Amino acid sequence: MAKIKIYSAVVCPYAHRSRLVLQEKGIDFDLIEINLQNKPEGFTDISPYGKVPAMSATGYAYAHNNHRVWESAVINEYLNEVFPNPPLLPSSPIAKAQARIWIDFANTRFVPAFSTLLRSSDIQQQEAAKQELYKHLEFIENEALGKLSGNGPYWFGESVSLVDFTFYPWFERWAALKHYRGLALSEEFTRLRQWKKALKQRDSVVAIANSKELYIERYARFATPVAA
CATH class of the missing domain: 1.20.1050.10 (Glutathione S-transferase Yfyf (Class Pi); Chain A, domain 2)
Structure with a gap:
């Protein structure tokens, strides 16, 4: 089954950006809260910079078996391309x-x-x-x-x-x-x-x-x- 996981922290405005895009597009996702003062072991395997947001996706036909994206602006453009409706960039x-x-x-x-x-x-x-x-x-x-x-x-x-x-x-x-x-x-x-x-x-x-x-x-x- 297709699955998106978003790694977030409630106070982080960058993570807030990507959660807003997920909500606006009605995309199902699992939210994983990260304590940025006590990051879990292995978190840099998901987010090489050790920051939120980071995203992993599995099970999509367009995707590799398991891939990851980080940096909020990049995540948001990725989501807009993969889930085109509603479009969140102008057409011209x-x-x-x-x-x-x-x-x-x-x-x-x-x-x-x-x-x-x-x-x-x-x-x-x-x-x-x-x-x-x-x-x-x-x-x-x-x-x-x-x-x-x-x-x-x-x-x-x-x-x-x-x-x-x-x-x-x-x-x-x-x-x-x-x-x-x-x-x-x-x-x-x-x-x-x-x-x-x-x-x-x-x-x-x-x-x-x-x-x-x-x-x-x-x-x-x-x-x-x-x-x-």
Whole structure:
């Protein structure tokens, strides 16, 4: 029988990405939670980097007898190719290229600024990261949602895509950033706030959503609260 196993950790936003894609496509899978502070013996046989998410698949006609994929962006494109419905990338080559540009933007610019702001204990580094993250939010508001979304709620309009699921896990965790670093998602980012609201209401997102209290608790080990 065909089987997909996804190796995840509840607090990990990268693993969250791939679980969202699995949920959105209605793919049956086994979820295996990994304690990243106490990884099980042999985990690097599945995930050579020792990170989540990682995925293994067996029993599919297109697959080798037993294969593995790791890195969230790669897993998500793999799932979109192997399980084409519903499609989670635009059909035209230029729109598909734009989607990949935004996925790269998330990985190389947005996420590092978010992580530095939350995790750094240096006040100057925090301030620099806060300014950088704010610029990234402006860029998303104007260059992505302002130009690509049209009247639709998602990155590419009416249809949800891998880009939406690439960014969303960090916005579900925004409560931790607000709690520990005092950075709220400003009212001026109207399109971004509408986008977040639309994603938050999708069945695939609701199915695996966690409370803001969980993120505040789990991220306590990385950050200290803003002084009152």
